[in-house]
Amino acid sequence: MYMIASNIRHLRTLKKLSQEALAKDLSITRSRIGSYEEGRSEPSIEMLIAFSNYFKLPVDILIRTDLSKTKDGSFLNVAENRILFPMVVDLEDDDLIEVVPIKASAGYLNGYDDPEYIDQLQKIKLPFLPTGKHRAFPIKGDSMLPLKDGSFVVGQFIEDVRDIQNGRTYVVLTNSQGMVYKRVYNQIKENNSLLLVSDNKTYNPYLVPAQDVLELWEFTCCINTQEYDEHELQMSSIIRMFNELGVELKALEKMMQ
CATH class of the missing domain: 1.10.260.40 (lambda repressor-like DNA-binding domains)
Structure with missing residues (x-):
């Protein structure tokens, strides 16, 4: 079966x-x-x-x-009848993270809770990440300068909306807005909402009802692609950039020990 x-x-x-x-x-x-x-x-x-x-x-x-x-049994019940698998590993037992491609980002709202959709996403290894479930998301627009359109943010999954740290940046998935990357402030006690603020001040802050929030991923690291031409930003290139970032940070860590 x-x-x-x-x-x-x-x-x-x-x-x-x-x-x-x-x-x-x-x-x-x-x-x-x-x-x-x-x-x-x-x-x-x-x-x-x-x-x-x-x-x-x-x-x-x-x-x-x-x-x-999966390498442990601590599956996250993030919604009724929905499971988020906390870890995926490769043959060397190293943690892997899924990368949501730019062209498929619009479909993430429909596929975020579908295990088959998540399973088909390309995966990368970033051994320097802290413990937790991570995923990489493409950034659209210029509301969070200096990150520009096409950059990627790796976020750590936040299980409870009440764990938000005011002023930190998050990838936020909502029913009404889809996937956005913003600076977030917890206003649940005041009006049962989150305040989403852009670093680019030409964009106005706005409130999102807490019940509209489907997922929260707290910023861990990013790849800023503004120095690359569009033809260079294939998924293979993005994967290579993340892998090179992991190698560089591991080398830096050894130098500082």
């Missing part, structure tokens, strides 16, 4: 459970767990619901999504 066999085995391993321990928790036999993990039999609907409740993951995620790319 799609990915269910490998997913059960992987999730059990993440929780450091033996087949016997998992079977006991689910009130079934160890041999049934072994049969599911080896693909010799498929769980019934009732059993899928039991696995879903136990691992706190939607049934369709258990069936359709390859969870072996």
Whole structure:
């Protein structure tokens, strides 16, 4: 049944459970767990619901999504029936981040909660990033100078809107505005809104209702592409820039030790 066999085995391993321990928790036999993990039999609907409740993951995620790319069990329930996977790793067990391409950024509002859409995004390795889930977003317009159109911002996922640090910059995804990059001020206590402010003062600040906010990603680092010609800004070039940034910062870190 799609990915269910490998997913059960992987999730059990993440929780450091033996087949016997998992079977006991689910009130079934160890041999049934072994049969599911080896693909010799498929769980019934009732059993899928039991696995879903136990691992706190939607049934369709258990069936359709390859969870072996995640390296811990701390999946984030960011909305009802929606899961954000905190980490993806490569063959060397290094953390990877997804890059939202410029041409596909308009579709992010429709695909941000679709595991298949996120899974097809190109991924890069930035070993200098702090612990947490990160994603890279293209910047549009000139409202956040000196960053210009086409630049990329890497943001760290913020699970709770109340964790916003006033005056810091965030990639904000909302139902009404789509994806924007702004300086954010928390006004939830005053009017249940966030105040979004541009660094370019020709743009007026505006309020966004807290319930309209779908995702928040706090600025971690960026690639400013203003020095590059348009023909140079292919996705392969962007990926190379980020990788070179990681190498340079790792070298600097070693020099300062």
